[in-house]
Amino acid sequence: MTNGVKAIRGMNDILPNESYLWEYFEQTVQRWLAVYGYRNIRTPIVEQTDLFVRSIGEVTDIVEKEMYTFVDHLNNDSLTLRPEGTVSCVRAVIEHNLLYAGPQKLYYAGPMFRHERPQKGRYRQFHQVGVEALGYAGPDIDAELIVMCVRLWKLLGISGLRLEISTLGNVESRALHRSRLLKYFEQHRSELDEDGLRRLYTNPLRILDSKNPRMQQVIENAPKLIDDLDAESCNHFESLQRILREQGINFEINLRLVRGLDYYNRTVFEWVTDKLGAQGTVCAGGRYDSLVEQVGGKSIPACGFAMGVERLLALMQECGREIKQPVPDIYIVHQGSEQVMNYAWKCAEFLRDEGLDVILHCGGGSIKSQMKKADVSGALYALIIGDDEFKAQEVSIKPLRELIEQASVKLDSVTEIINSY
CATH class of the missing domain: 3.30.930.10 (Bira Bifunctional Protein; Domain 2)
Known part of the structure; x- marks a missing residue:
């Protein structure tokens, strides 16, 4: 922009x-x-x-x-x-x-x-x-x-x-130290920068925190608080x-x-x-x-x-600490009638109840285009649901990160299958 x-x-x-x-x-x-x-x-x-x-x-x-x-x-x-x-x-x-x-x-x-x-x-x-x-x-x-x-x-x-x-x-020891600092920095006014001069009578202790290289020698030689504790x-x-x-x-x-x-x-x-x-x-x-x-x-x-x-x-x-970006367990790909879509919704909620992270594809598109999005999502598995899966009340599970063949299974066995891979 x-x-x-x-x-x-x-x-x-x-x-x-x-x-x-x-x-x-x-x-x-x-x-x-x-x-x-x-x-x-x-x-x-x-x-x-x-x-x-x-x-x-x-x-x-x-x-x-x-x-x-x-x-x-x-x-x-x-x-x-x-x-x-x-x-x-x-x-x-x-x-x-x-x-x-x-x-x-x-x-x-x-x-x-x-x-x-x-x-x-x-x-x-x-x-x-x-x-x-x-x-x-x-x-x-x-x-x-x-x-x-x-x-x-x-x-x-x-x-x-x-x-x-x-x-x-x-408070008392800091007040004593403040008075000693004030007297010391008054004797070195010419070595203080603008901030140092401004703080001289309001908070001389803050002069010690200056990062100005030109003032480090005068700061190093200033009275030390440890002596007034x-x-x-x-x-x-x-x-x-x-x-x-x-x-x-x-x-x-x-x-x-x-x-x-x-x-x-x-x-x-x-x-x-x-x-x-x-x-x-x-x-x-x-x-x-x-x-x-x-x-x-x-x-x-x-x-x-x-x-x-x-x-x-x-x-x-x-320090080299690598934290992996979290990815979903499952990406659900679906295509077909309204009944197929409703079944896909049911499957997604069931698997979420089982403790899995699930993305349900939204927005339509071909199976091929949906599978590309499943891959890009980083999901470990794709669940594919079409008319055949709906009629059999099953899902097709396809590992996306391993060379394992796609298989049709009952929905309630998906979690067990994923845990066994």
């Missing part, structure tokens, strides 16, 4: 020749999460803008540059397409008082929206699976989230991922490391791991790869103990992570 209606740039269609990969991924994820006792929660795509601004942080790339925000002209509300899922999940937990029943293990999946420059692995509509554990304070739940990921990578056939972990401490956060981080080592999980401590959202504290982690170019982070998360109170609930500890579906699917393919 050169002049017709097209999808919005960076918001992609997922066509049938690739959607089966998504279905495989989604089914694998659902089974994996059930093993760990996580339950599904589904939240709206649109939320009040203020929910994201006060939770994610005003001086973040997401809020400053990337959110799809608009005014609902029916009531003048400022609304935003969700740029991430944690805040919406927390809002729903508070609104419906889910924590009254105790700690919650929840997960969500679906599209998120950020206005970024589209490139491979980074789209304006992208998909995430998020896992949230609310009401858990210890490092054991932080470790469980990481252990869960290791299991999923095995299920998906993904290899070569690197785990980076760090700690951001508590409170004792409790240090103990939490050391306990997490002990659990991971006990579970045989390799990790790297990355003291510059900041995360792009303001609500994180203590544990933060990322799973990264070198196989996807610049978009190397495929899963990231950490602890957000103040977010529930910030959104409007009681103060409770919480942690979680989100993974990018598009990036994980690309990584599966990079």
